[in-house]
Amino acid sequence: MIDKTKREVQLKENLRILIENIEEERLKYSSHQIIQLVAVSKYVSLYDIVALYNAGQRTFGENKVQDLKLKAQSLDNLPIQWHMIGTLQENKINQLISLKPTMLQSLDSIKLAKSIQSKLEQNNTKLNCLLQVNSSNELTKSGFSLDSAIDSYKEILEIAPNINLQGIMTIATNTDDKKIIESCFKKTKDIFDKLTPIGAKILSCGMSDDYKIAIANGANMLRIGSRIFK
Ligand SMILES: *Cc1c(COP(=O)(O)O)cnc(C)c1O
Numbered sequence: 001m002i003d004k005t006k007r008e009v010q011l012k013e014n015l016r017i018l019i020e021n022i023e024e025e026r027l028k029y030s031s032h033q034i035i036q037l038v039a040v041s042k043y044v045s046l047y048d049i050v051a052l053y054n055a056g057q058r059t060f061g062e063n064k065v066q067d068l069k070l071k072a073q074s075l076d077n078l079p080i081q082w083h084m085i086g087t088l089q090e091n092k093i094n095q096l097i098s099l100k101p102t103m104l105q106s107l108d109s110i111k112l113a114k115s116i117q118s119k120l121e122q123n124n125t126k127l128n129c130l131l132q133v134n135s136s137n138e139l140t141k142s143g144f145s146l147d148s149a150i151d152s153y154k155e156i157l158e159i160a161p162n163i164n165l166q167g168i169m170t171i172a173t174n175t176d177d178k179k180i181i182e183s184c185f186k187k188t189k190d191i192f193d194k195l196t197p198i199g200a201k202i203l204s205c206g207m208s209d210d211y212k213i214a215i216a217n218g219a220n221m222l223r224i225g226s227r228i229f230k
Contacts, residue, residue: 004047007047007048007051008051008054008055011048011051011052011055011228011229012051012052012054012055014227014228014229014230015039015052015055015056015057015228016055018037018224018227018228019037021212022035022037022211022215022222025211025212025215025216026215028215028216029215029216029218033215033218033220034220035215035219035220035221035222036059036202036220036221036222037057037059037221037222037224038059038060038061038083038085038204038221038222038223038224039052039057039059039060039061039224039225039228039229040060040061040062040063040085040207040223040224040225040228041060041061041062041071041225041229042061042062042063042064042067042086042225043225043226043229044229046071046074046075048229049071049075049080050075050078052228052229053075053078053080058079058080058081059080059081059082059083059102060080060081060082060083061082061083061084061085061105061223061225062082062083062084062085062086063084063085063086063087064086065084065088065089065092065095065096065099066092066095068082068084068096068099068101069095069099072099072101073099081102081103082099082101082102083101083102083103083104083105083223084096084101084103084104084105084106085105085106085169085223086106087106087108087142088104088106088107088108088112088116090112090115093115093116093119094119094123097116097119097120097123097125097127098123100125101127102128103127103128103129103130103166104116104127104128104129104130105129105130105132105169105204105223106130106132106142106143106169107129107130107131107132107156107163107165108131108132108134108142108143108144109142109144110152110155110156113156113159113160113163114159114160116129116160116162116163117159117160117161117162117163120160120162120163121162125162126162126163126164127162127163127164128164128166129163129164129165129166130165130166130167130168130169130202130204131143131144131149131152131153131156131165131167131168131169132144132168132169132170132171133146133149133168133169133170133188133191134146134170135170135171135172135184135185135187135188136170136171136172136173136174136184138173141171143170143171146187146188146191149168149191150191150194150195153165153168153195153198153200154198157198157199165199165200166199166200166201166202167192167195167200167201167202167203167204167221168188168191168192168195168200168202168203168204169202169204169205169221170184170185170188170204170205171207172184172185172205172207172210172213172214178213181210181213182213182216182217184205185205185206185210185213185214185217185218185219186217188203188205188217189203189205189217189218192218201220202220202221203218203219203220203221204219204220204221204222204223205217205219205221205222206219206222206223206224207222207223207224207225208224208225208226208227209227211224211227
C-alpha cells in the first residue's frame with residue numbers, strides 16, 4: 001500500500017518546484033506576464049487531486065467528459081475550476097454543459113462550434129472556450145490549421161454569441177527537437193497577437209516537457225500533468 005502522507009508531501013513538493021521553475025522562466029520573459037497553471041489530472045485519482053488542492057492548486061484539466069463528470073461531481077464540495085482539454089464529441093456536448101466547466105480548451109471545428117452554440121442557446125447559458133490551433137500540422141492532431149485559425153476565430157465570434165471565445169490553445173509536435181517545438185509556439189503566438197485586438201486573452205501552450213519553451217514564447221496558460229503527478 002502506498003503511504004498516503006508521503007504521497008501528499010511528494011505532490012506538494014512537485015508543485016512547489018514546478019511553480020519555482022515557471023516563475024524563473026516567467027521573469028525572463030516579462031515581469032508583467034501572469035501565467036495560469038492548469039494541473040492536468042487525467043491520469044490520477046481523486047486522492048491526488050485533493051492532495052494538490054490542499055497544496056493550493058485550484059484549476060484542473062481533464063480530457064474526457066465522463067472523467068470530468070465523475071471527478072467534478074465527487075469533488076463538488078471544493079471550489080475547483082475544471083477545464084475540458086480533450087476532443088469533445090458532439091454527443092457529449094449537453095453533458096459537458098451541464099457540468100458548467102470553467103472552460104473548454106479544445107474547440108476544434110466550425111461544426112462543433114455550431115453544435116455547441118445551439119445547445120447553449122437551448123440551455124440559455126454560455127461557455128468559455130479556446131480555439132484549438134493545429135500548430136504542428138500533423139494530420140492526427142485536431143484543431144484549426146494555422147492558415148484558417150484567424151478567420152475561423154472571427155467566424156465563431158459572429159455565429160456563436162453564447163460561446164465566450166477567450167483565446168487559443170495548441171499542442172506542439174511531440175519531439176525532442178526544441179527548434180520544432182519552438183516553431184509551433186511561435187506560429188501560435190503570431191496568431192494570438194493578431195487576435196488580441198478582438199478580445200483574445202489566453203494563450204494556452206506548454207505541457208510537462210515543453211512548458212519552458214512555451215513561456216519563452218508568450219504562453220500565459222500551461223497545461224501540466226505528469227510533471228506534477230509523477
Ligand atoms: C495530457 C495533456 C496535457 C498534459 O500532458 P503532460 O505531458 O502530462 O504534462 C496537456 N494538454 C493536453 C491537451 C493533454 O491531453
